[in-house]
Amino acid sequence: MTTITAEEVKARLDAGEKINLVDVREPHEHAEFNIGGTLLPLGQVHAMQVEVIDDLRGEEVICYCRSGNRSMQAAMVLEQMGFANVRNLTGGMLLWQQIYP
Numbered sequence: 694m695t696t697i698t699a700e701e702v703k704a705r706l707d708a709g710e711k712i713n714l715v716d717v718r719e720p721h722e723h724a725e726f727n728i729g730g731t732l733l734p735l736g737q738v739h740a741m742q743v744e745v746i747d748d749l750r751g752e753e754v755i756c757y758c759r760s761g762n763r764s765m766q767a768a769m770v771l772e773q774m775g776f777a778n779v780r781n782l783t784g785g786m787l788l789w790q791q792i793y794p
Contacts, residue, residue, distance in 0.1 A: 699789045
């Protein structure tokens with residue numbers, strides 16, 4: 694697993710690049726604020742219920758959460774499940790909202 698910064702993700706989004714974002718927070722957190730990621734709560738990742746992103750196994754997947762801790766766990770589990778290119782958004786949505794209020 695590698696990491697990616699908020700600045701890198703924002704630049705890629707602003708450039709119109711299609712990136713695979715996975716939000717591993719809970720539904721209420723996702724509803725409050727998100728950057729367009731597919732909602733896949735960490736509990737589902739741990740239970741290996743990842744059908745919603747199963748077609749991304751060979752593509753880059755960027756996981757994010759509130760602070761970067763849950764997404765780091767999710768990224769490690771996804772790698773163990775055969776996802777080849779998983780990245781963790783460092784600092785999560787807390788840092789994102791500080792940089793991009």
